[in-house]
Amino acid sequence: MKLAIVGGGINGLSSAWQLALAGHQVTLFERDTLMAATSSASSKLLHGGLRYLEQGEFRLVREALQERRWWLKKAPQLTRRLPILYPIYRDSRRPRWQLKIGLWLYDTFAGRKGIGRHRWLTPQQTLRCSPHLAAAGLTGAYLFFDGQMDDRKLGLWMAQQCTKAGVQLVEHSPVLKVTAEGRVLLSSGWQQFDRVVNVAGPWSQQLLQQSGLPQQALDLVRGSHLLLPPISRYGHMLEVPGEARIVFVLPYQCNTLLGTTEVRQQLDEAIKCSAAEREYLLNLYNHYFQPSADSSTVLADFAGVRPLLAGSANASKASREYQLNWQGQLLTVSGGKWTTARALGKQVSQAVASN
């Protein structure tokens, strides 16, 4: 079949790859350059998402842990196994037993070929791993493992796999409209395809709106990160005091990546880290680490918008699952995580085969 993909983020690229491997003739249209939007503004984690266990998202976590292993194995030059500390303080929201159950499940879902099992560290052992971490009230930490990536480069690696499989990648080519009959409007005019897959991330519903087609609700939630000087070789998963949220403080390319936030976003607003988000992140960092950081310590910041399935009043509890929705010959993909992009691509390929 002759197929069009709209969107050159990780989900569009992974879908294009899977469809090309299944023998289809695939053209991918990206309005800017490949991997320039959400997919290069992530927390850089290839992870199951320990905190999604709290929300009962067992299917997603199990799938993401399997996909984590695939990325680490297939692209070792752009990924690595990252040790992460979850410190527990006397006033932590989650008791040690709850973390223990979560991490046991996490290791179990990762299977026997996991990347290392969790273990408990005493306060002294924790501070040896992370000497700048606040010591007052520290009762210890769980050490566990996840994957880390250079998201942009790993996505461009996936683009290479697409090219090898015969996908035609067309950058600087915005799709202006799509139809349920498989037509795509470009600045050069209409083109006809057997099927069209709309994987435009946060913009997928906007494209449907522009095309006069019914839309599904998406929650658009901005997440910002700060880049700070190096603090530790270990990653940290930290509770936000007074909130159910967590933030990450991770070693990344010789610096420290601190994030993220959750702020609802409109598509006509600029996607950038606000002064309030910067202050929120710096306050959190200073709650846990010495020496403290301020605006002058920040090396860079960046932001992206999560295209989450709608349905939760609380952005941090919104599902990270994905959904596929057919309208005639047009398939729209909503939601999803970076880590599960290949699994999402396989679902897209199966959906195209059975429609």
Ligand SMILES: Cc1cc2nc3c(=O)[nH]c(=O)nc-3n(C[C@H](O)[C@H](O)[C@H](O)COP(=O)(O)OP(=O)(O)OC[C@H]3O[C@@H](n4cnc5c(N)ncnc54)[C@H](O)[C@@H]3O)c2cc1C
């Ligand atoms: C702050 C933050 C942190 C995250 N951290 C992680 C993490 O650590 N691990 C993890 O697994 N996941 C993480 N995620 C989730 C993950 O990054 C996203 O789910 C994923 O990148 C979405 O990819 P996508 O391809 O659907 O969207 P995008 O990467 O946004 O790609 C969509 C593409 O479509 C293009 N486009 C839009 N409209 C058109 C049009 N009309 N014509 C042509 N092209 C068009 C855009 O230019 C864009 O390139 C994070 C997300 C955010 C925001």
